[in-house]
Amino acid sequence: MLEETQKYDVFQAIADPTRRKLLEIIAVEELSISTMSSHFTMSRTAVTKHLHILESAGLVNSRKSGREKLYRLETEPLQKLQSWLSIYEQYWDNKLAKLKKVIEDNQDVE
């Protein structure tokens, strides 16, 4: 089987405000393209393109239901983003951040 070429990464995907809003509204519940489009002034086609980019970055999944295509949030890339960010936590002097780090370093402890 050929690997799906992941054209977009999470960093590019969240760079656009429309796509961030899409993630926001999709996080709450599975939504169809039309329903999502109603939240924007731009065309449905434009929203579809944004969804394809989010999908390429692994941030959303979709399934067909009748004539609708329902999208839902996929959090794995966001978790990766979080771990990228966590490297920089040491650069702001924040007791909370350090405490988190301690927790992370011991996350095998149930």
Add this chain to the structure above:
Amino acid sequence: MLEETQKYDVFQAIADPTRRKLLEIIAVEELSISTMSSHFTMSRTAVTKHLHILESAGLVNSRKSGREKLYRLETEPLQKLQSWLSIYEQYWDNKLAKLKKVIEDNQDVE
């Protein structure tokens, strides 16, 4: 005084891999443009443009030192990114994330 128009936000700024690498090398120590350029194959001018974008997003600060311009990391926008991300933590079932959330909700407790 006129407000500096912040043309770029942190999301756009970190979307580019070159700019992420710049943040990475600058995080460790204050560096000049030439020194940073030596880490890339692209021209110094290109690196300068990336630095301007990072600066516009508030991710770096600079100061002149003789003929050099030294840049250093500014973490505030990354902290904002973290708080944006934290909203999504509830969507991955992760005991650690929930623990962190508890800590955050009680961060006034010294």
Add this chain to the structure above:
DNA sequence: ATTATATGTAACCAAATGGTTGTATGTCAA
């Protein structure tokens, strides 16, 4: 069967992005 709804996709476009080269200016060292 016909119509309305939901989506897919191609073709097109303007503006933004990420790079280049060339030239000018400021500073340090010999």
Add this chain to the structure above:
DNA sequence: TTGACATACAACCATTTGGTTACATATAAT
């Protein structure tokens, strides 16, 4: 003061991005 180094900036360019309209197809409802 002359040359080398560090940066600034303008002009230019190809590609990508984010949008559009138009048309085709699939499913649901009457």
